[in-house]
Amino acid sequence: MSRGIGWKANGDFGARDNLDAAGLAARRVICAAGVDRLDEAVSAARQAAEDDPEDWRRQLDLISALIACRKRMSDLLGGDLVQEAVAAGRRAVALAPDEPEAHLALADALLAVWPRRFTVRAKAHVEIDKAELLGVDQRDLAERRAAAEPGSLPVVISWPCSWLFLMFGVEGVGGDIGRAVAFPAMAGLVIAVRKFRARARGQSLRESLDTKRRLHRKRLATDEQMLLRAPAGAGVLTILVLPGAALAIPGADNDAQSSVASYLLLAAIAVLVPAIWIGVDRWLRPGTVVKALRHDRFTAVCVPITLILAPIAPVLVLLKVHSSGLWFSLFLGPFVWMVGILAWGLTLTSRRRKAAG
Numbered sequence: 152m153s154r155g156i157g158w159k160a161n162g163d164f165g166a167r168d169n170l171d172a173a174g175l176a177a178r179r180v181i182c183a184a185g186v187d188r189l190d191e192a193v194s195a196a197r198q199a200a201e202d203d204p205e206d207w208r209r210q211l212d213l214i215s216a217l218i219a220c221r222k223r224m225s226d227l228l229g230g231d232l233v234q235e236a237v238a239a240g241r242r243a244v245a246l247a248p249d250e251p252e253a254h255l256a257l258a259d260a261l262l263a264v265w266p267r268r269f270t271v272r273a274k275a276h277v278e279i280d281k282a283e284l285l286g287v288d289q290r291d292l293a294e295r296r297a298a299a300e301p302g303s304l305p306v307v308i309s310w311p312c313s314w315l316f317l318m319f320g321v322e323g324v325g326g327d328i329g330r331a332v333a334f335p336a337m338a339g340l341v342i343a344v345r346k347f348r349a350r351a352r353g354q355s356l357r358e359s360l361d362t363k364r365r366l367h368r369k370r371l372a373t374d375e376q377m378l379l380r381a382p383a384g385a386g387v388l389t390i391l392v393l394p395g396a397a398l399a400i401p402g403a404d405n406d407a408q409s410s411v412a413s414y415l416l417l418a419a420i421a422v423l424v425p426a427i428w429i430g431v432d433r434w435l436r437p438g439t440v441v442k443a444l445r446h447d448r449f450t451a452v453c454v455p456i457t458l459i460l461a462p463i464a465p466v467l468v469l470l471k472v473h474s475s476g477l478w479f480s481l482f483l484g485p486f487v488w489m490v491g492i493l494a495w496g497l498t499l500t501s502r503r504r505k506a507a508g
Contacts, residue, residue: 386496
């Protein structure tokens, strides 16, 4: 069951129980501190944390005071305060690893670091994920997740990838095989840029994937939750039609087409489809794909059509069909299908989630 957030930076301490008289006094000083009394607030919070170093809630009070004071100072002068807040956040997490408020406090401290480096954002994301796994509703974390977004770096990385796409996908430097790889790779890159997350330093790839898997299983814990997002998954699957569209380009220009590329594409489809099926079931739970196909009409219609469109071009190449008009249709049609179904699927998923609250 999801739980509300009992921690918010900037002096709003939320609801935390079992504070003794010293802790309550420290909180009153910090909450009452105005612009001219922030130094007093920080001093009171430091003293309270030193008096009881085993109380993780005192660390949260200290973080709140430090962040509030940091907002009144320049980036250069406030750097030491932020580092102290980060250190306090790490102590709070070490003292109370099962308290989501401790992880959120550390995330807030990390997000107060300036400049907000890429690795710092990644560490903040890790703490936000842990808070969600401990029961905080993901909707209550939206603001923090937005602040921890990776910024413009993924877009910068996509520029050289776009240049490679022009070389291999449009100009055909790598031949038909290069085209067949470039088109789905570019579409995958566009999706990856939106979903890109760095791995925090010190966290292994296995740990990162395990965290994401547990998050997805929590968010899609029931069949109803899974069906809400099924249309978006069906839309993403339409990327499978792009290699065939790339293979149709030479036919539309009345040029020779590669039989080798066609065989490779058919083999890739034969491997990828069951791999995606098994991967989704293992990532979430057994039977996920079958339930989506049985109970979601959009998925039940779109997935079979996508799997029919994907191998048409390589099969016609092997059958040596020569018709520039047909090949132009096989080039344009899959693009229209992918863009239309992807946009429709994402929109449908968004509407279902809003309707579900």
